[in-house]
Amino acid sequence: MEGIIGFDTTVFPRLNYKEPNEFWEKIEEIKAFFRENRGELESCFVSAKKVEHAFSVLDPFIESYTSRICPYCGTVCCANKFGFPEFADVVVFFALGLEVPRYDLSVNEEDICQFIGEKGCMLPRPQRPYRCTWYFCDPILIQLDLGPAKTYRKFIHELQSLSGARGELLRNFYSVWSKKR
Ligand code: SF4
Numbered sequence: 295m296e297g298i299i300g301f302d303t304t305v306f307p308r309l310n311y312k313e314p315n316e317f318w319e320k321i322e323e324i325k326a327f328f329r330e331n332r333g334e335l336e337s338c339f340v341s342a343k344k345v346e347h348a349f350s351v352l353d354p355f356i357e358s359y360t361s362r363i364c365p366y367c368g369t370v371c372c373a374n375k376f377g378f379p380e381f382a383d384v385v386v387f388f389a390l391g392l393e394v395p396r397y398d399l400s401v402n403e404e405d406i407c408q409f410i411g412e413k414g415c416m417l418p419r420p421q422r423p424y425r426c427t428w429y430f431c432d433p434i435l436i437q438l439d440l441g442p443a444k445t446y447r448k449f450i451h452e453l454q455s456l457s458g459a460r461g462e463l464l465r466n467f468y469s470v471w472s473k474k475r
Pocket residue numbers: 360363364367368369370371372430431432433434
């Protein structure tokens with residue numbers, strides 16, 4: 295099927311939230327790379343439009359489940375360590391024209407995520423680490439499974455579209471970035 299292949303993000307350096315100086319330096323480096331190579335990164339911005347669209351379709355769909363199920367959850371999955379981004383997440387933020395959230399790196403990584411508000415995550419979905427969109431706990435998977443088959447198929451299709459568009463964006467970025475490092 296066209297466009298469902300993601301990207302192996304392990305080719306990028308590790309963004310280590312346990313080393314604050316190094317963490318912020320790497321983010322500044324990625325930001326500068328976008329600023330200095332805008333022309334060559336044009337294909338990334340084209341892919342970013344597809345990522346943006348896929349998020350806009352998926353977000354209300356996922357929220358319709360999480361808003362019903364999460365308030366009753368006794369084992370909230372959002373811990374600080376999951377709210378910190380990978381290198382690839384930051385690349386996607388900049389390609390989408392988003393700012394990087396101002397993470398407080400001094401928090402306990404096991405505590406509930408600093409971005410949790412009364413109504414769930416306070417960050418817009420495209421500004422969250424990708425894993426936050428991909429993680430589905432058992433209660434949510436069960437509800438998806440119990441719902442209409444057509445809805446489930448649409449959901450899978452949209453997830454594949456997001457994965458394909460994000461993979462394309464990262465591949466395009468990598469082809470420019472790997473030549474210039
Ligand atoms: S996604 Fe699942 S594990 Fe996480 S808070 Fe919601 S119900 Fe709980």
